[in-house]
Amino acid sequence: MPTILEPGQIEAAASSPPFLHLPPHTLFDLRAQRLEQLAEGHPLADYLRLIAGLCRVQQHVLDNPPLCEPLDLQRIEVCKQHGLPPFAADSLVREDDWQPYLDALLESYPAPSQPAVTDALAALNQASPGQRRAWAVALVSGQFSLVPAALVPFLGAALQTAWSHWLLSTPNLQLKPGDSLSQCPACGSPAMAGVIRNRGKHNGLRYLACSLCACEWHVVRVKCVYCEQSKGLDYLSLEDDRHAANQAPLRAEMCPSCNTYLKLLYLENDAHAEALSADLSSLMLDMRLAQDGYQRLAPNLLLAPGDE
Ligand code: FE
Ligand code: FE
Numbered sequence: 001m002p003t004i005l006e007p008g009q010i011e012a013a014a015s016s017p018p019f020l021h022l023p024p025h026t027l028f029d030l031r032a033q034r035l036e037q038l039a040e041g042h043p044l045a046d047y048l049r050l051i052a053g054l055c056r057v058q059q060h061v062l063d064n065p066p067l068c069e070p071l072d073l074q075r076i077e078v079c080k081q082h083g084l085p086p087f088a089a090d091s092l093v094r095e096d097d098w099q100p101y102l103d104a105l106l107e108s109y110p111a112p113s114q115p116a117v118t119d120a121l122a123a124l125n126q127a128s129p130g131q132r133r134a135w136a137v138a139l140v141s142g143q144f145s146l147v148p149a150a151l152v153p154f155l156g157a158a159l160q161t162a163w164s165h166w167l168l169s170t171p172n173l174q175l176k177p178g179d180s181l182s183q184c185p186a187c188g189s190p191a192m193a194g195v196i197r198n199r200g201k202h203n204g205l206r207y208l209a210c211s212l213c214a215c216e217w218h219v220v221r222v223k224c225v226y227c228e229q230s231k232g233l234d235y236l237s238l239e240d241d242r243h244a245a246n247q248a249p250l251r252a253e254m255c256p257s258c259n260t261y262l263k264l265l266y267l268e269n270d271a272h273a274e275a276l277s278a279d280l281s282s283l284m285l286d287m288r289l290a291q292d293g294y295q296r297l298a299p300n301l302l303l304a305p306g307d308e
Helices: 007-014 027-039 045-063 073-081 099-108 115-126 129-140 149-168 275-280 285-289
Strands: 193-198 206-210 217-218 234-236 249-253 262-264
Touching: 027 045, 027 149, 027 275, 045 149, 045 275, 073 285, 099 275, 115 149, 115 193, 129 149, 129 193, 193 275, 234 285, 249 285, 262 275
Parallel strands: 193 262
Antiparallel strands: 193 206, 206 217, 234 249, 249 262
16 A cells, blocks of 8 residues: 655655765865965965865875874764764864874875965974864864964864764764754864755755855754844845856845854856865955844854955
8 A cells, every 4th residue: 555645744745854974075175276276366376276285185184184083983972873973073173083183184284385374384393282182172172362363274284184084984874963053963063154056955955055065954044043033134246257147056044133244156157166175265255244233153173264
């Protein structure tokens, strides 16, 4: 006998999109390629190329991860049973499982031509594990001012590599939504940006991209991810000669209820766009929104705020 679905079940089935969208194993290479393209003729070309180089080192470490003890699988299970993020950044950063990734990143970094980069790498190399931990705790908790600005991208890159490696090497992740819409279900970190996907089962859906592990999770569109209001949301894009305003691949969703914004990337308007590179190449939009009194709550771990 055929199974007959009740109306409620039909709605549930039709309206439950895949909750997760995991990044590809080549995510850092894709960021590097994109940053190199975006650097062409860009006012911040040198900075974007520097970060592109850093992303290539991240990819190298992800492809050749340091030999270290795997994460405690039992703890991951306990977290999953209690609906907690299995790679909770606020607790894991206080342990030292991520430090070999920083060592690997520093070791793989090609000899830099800029003295400032040489100094930053040397400072991280010479720092004690305790000092590195203190900086990393500050970075993942959004206290960027407690970390020397020049060190932020390199430390942030090492943390991203460790967390993305854990995310991508753990099978059967079944994650539940976090306490807030903007919180990553895998590591509990805040979203960096949103991506409106354009292909297959994710078509037309909004996913938020984690600032730390690059996991993406589904959040309905036209709703502030911070205060959950839908009223009065407005959208702002940079003037861009390649696109009409309503076809801009990057728009900020501004919420008048809590005075915050989140950048959204529309892949239907630029299929090869990628969240981290799009964010770093659109800092003019952040400056404009800051002037208008909107607050940014979405961190980018490769940029110290106020550094632009
Ligand atoms: Fe995450
Ligand atoms: Fe809001």
